[in-house]
Amino acid sequence: MDAGAPQAPSSTPLPVEAPAPEAIAPPVSADPPVLEADLGAFAEEFGEGFDVEESEPEEAELEPEPEIELGLDLRDAFEEEPAPGEKLFKPDTRSLRAKRSIAVRAEPRQDAASLGTLAQDMRVRWKQAVKGPGCTAWVEIEPRGWICERYLESNWREPRTRELPLLSSEELTPGVYAHVSRRARVYESLAEIRRRPRGRRVKGSVTVKLVSEVRRGRRHFWRTSDGKYIDARFLRPYTPSAFGGLDRVALEALPPLVAWAQSRATPREPVEVRAAPGAASETVGVLAPRTVVALQEFSGDGQWARLAPEQWVAVENLHRLRAAPALPDLLPEERWLDVDLTEQVLVAYEGVKPVYATLISSGKPLHETPTGIFRIWLKSSEADMTGAEGRSRYRVATVPWTMFFQGNFALHTAYWHDRWGEPVSHGCINLSPRDARALYRWSGPEVPLGWSMAYGTADFLGSRIRVRQGLEPTGEVPLPVAVSTVPLP
Template sequence: MRAPPVPEAHVQHRGSPRRLPLVPALAAALLAAACGPGEEPPGRSAEAQHAAPDRAAALAAPPEALPAPDAGADAEGEPAAAREALRPGRGDRLASIAMRTFVHAAPERRAARLGYLRAGAIVERAAAPSGHDGCPGGWYAVHPRGFVCVGRGASLDLEHDVVAATPAGPRRGEPYPYRYVVSRKPPPHLYVHLPSAAEQRRVEGRTRGQALPGWTRRDEALLGAPDPITPFFASGRALPKPFGAAEKLRFPAHRGRAKADSAFGLISTFEWTGRRFGLTTELDLIPIERTSAVAPTAMRGVEVKTEGTPAFVMHHGVRTLKPDASGELKPDGWAPHRSGWVLTGKTAAGGAYAETDAGVWVPASTLRVARLGRDLWGHAARGRKWIDISIELQMLVAYEGERPVFATLVSTGRGELGDPATTSATVQGTFFVREKHVTATMDGDDLSETSVDLRDVPYVQYFHNSYALHGVYWHDVFGKVRSSGCVNLAPPDAAWLFEWTDPPVPEGWHAAFNDKGGTLIYIHA
């Protein structure tokens, strides 16, 4: 075991960003996908940030932390009204019109970034700006803290085209914040509006009434019913591009094809001209039958609500047993593969069976049992949250103080216990969650002439360089090594951890940063 932190100079960023029915070539490509983005992770670049002046820091605080206005400052109470106008809470709102609208700690460009909003998000703001330093449109305090510059990234116009074209945001807290699809070959075209039948024939060579592939019926079931067409799409207007979204080509009806081996999170899907189209988070429309819908995983971690040790069934076809009136264990039901249980510590038949807190017994030989962690930093003694990850067990256990509260199977780096500087091993040591993104795009390593483009990876928590805990929708082998260095989680487990760890991400925000560090993560053999 290596408890001390790994020195920064000795670590290179690596990673991987669930199993789904993929075409063979794409499945092989995704095997080698990298966790860390090819560029700096979205929102990262807090280096060389300056401490905010005291006044600005006070303004960045939640409204309840600000001093009460002096209602008697003068006869008309103008100073009190002016101060109230600088606080959110009066019903005024602003909209994000960029892929990342940064929230700063103070009303100035060089102030530390606290997080960001995503295009289409609407948050509460102050009635009046707190300044114009480097921002002609003005810096507005937003709820629950921080300041946003109105301009390319944000607008006071809640009917802005980017807002009108974004019918919904991510379904935060659900296992999959968007509906996910992976491109087939050739990849889909990126339409700029719902295309007419004539435009589809011109762009794709489709003929009217052409039959859709059989697999679309399966995808229809996975994606659910299409959404109603909103007034924006019914109008036929071209989709805007949020500031920061890529747009290399532009034709009258489309923006070329998607990148080969792409995966997308879809905000909405629409039925149109006898076809189904999906709206991506970068505001492109793609024909669904040119993609494969992601099938959700059955993997779920286990919440530990009683005293005991978490464990997982690693075999198929395992029977549970229950004592009859005479106390003899009799078959009772089934323990699904990778199901989580909490063991009470009692055994039977010479240790062959282990009792669970559900009142049933499970064959001990089928179980992978957690090794409960030790308090190496005083976190447990102080009742604080921390996470223990064992590479050998491929298991994560979350603690509140000395008590385990959640456990799940993970997939760490294919390099296993190797050197992360020279292999795809997961870095070992003690770290802290520093960035949390509801979703983030991750680029794969170069694979011959192509690379994997993994968009909207769910519930990403960076803890060291580009290493992160995050959900995956492209494989379903949790409990085995698989990634290029990151800690892969089933999306339901990633969603649970995302809401449990610090720093919290405020409602309506897409990400939050904390350079001082949030929840502790200890990764070891």
């Protein structure tokens, strides 16, 4: 199919998989999942074959006890099992602090399904405590789930939870990231810099998150998120893309037919505007890449779009926002995502109303993004991505706002490139930091404040996502390109 020509509906159905069932049970294993995901343009530059690992391990599995006794008052429960020297939770307890990042269970037992992970040092409210298998007492926390009391401690302060990853108002990403030169040396501690000046060699291709700066004499070091020290001369910091999509307010101000002007052949070059349809027509101006334009009409052959009188742009140089039929069994206010791989455009809907639209970077040839209808089954605030290519190892630190929708395929931030509108990944859907954060906060499953990850469950469903190749003929009336009155968070 010609991606540039406007498509008219016909009777052929859209080739998508059957919708995922409404109830999705999260994994039951007590062990953290081993996740794999693609790094797209980063892999193109530095290598391929990345895995994703959950950063917070869950507690070790214990032998279950036979019964669960319900209905205990929290303080009474802990008065029966005092810690050495004092009770575990004191009478003046106002909140419970997580001693470490820990799995939140769906039921008060060790082998219950994981709902997600509560981050270390978050202070939460509780509802009740019960005796159960593998733990002196299981504590039901707000807003949901159970944690073994051994991972919680009483705190006299009020509860405090924060959205993760932590981000200041001026930041695009939660910190600074850099690629490490193969000439770099890594040190385990500041003391090792003195004892072992040559340090340890970097193996493979590594990207790190930078936490703080340290000076030792004339040398300047960065401390990384995993506690290592690296000479700053051998780091190449990334500048995250500032690109962002169209939110509700922007969509309200635009007419129904909208596109981003960007050449597919030379995406970083300006797009030529012609006086009439046809490459031989006079050039009357240029548009900067990714300029948002309103389309007035198309030429007879469908290869050119008019922006204004005597202003025409080749359709092959446009990434159009093209609505498609709604999902099967769509609820009136259901939040879902529609990804058009041909146009490299993602649209977020509430029911039939689009509330956000942006450019993406999907899988390149031989590494195509899967098409079909899926659900987001896991959302992770930050995920380390690691892997191997032959004998070389690769590691990319803390990729923010990751949303897995089909096995190891995910929507996630790509802080290492600025190639939106180009299919450059190895299968995942890359998003700019602004877009990834907005969609992570908006989509299901909800990630409670203070949690670093959350699974989709029957009670907290992940948002559905349809991935398609352009406007395949459907015979159905497309969704109206109307605008929602409900803003994204």
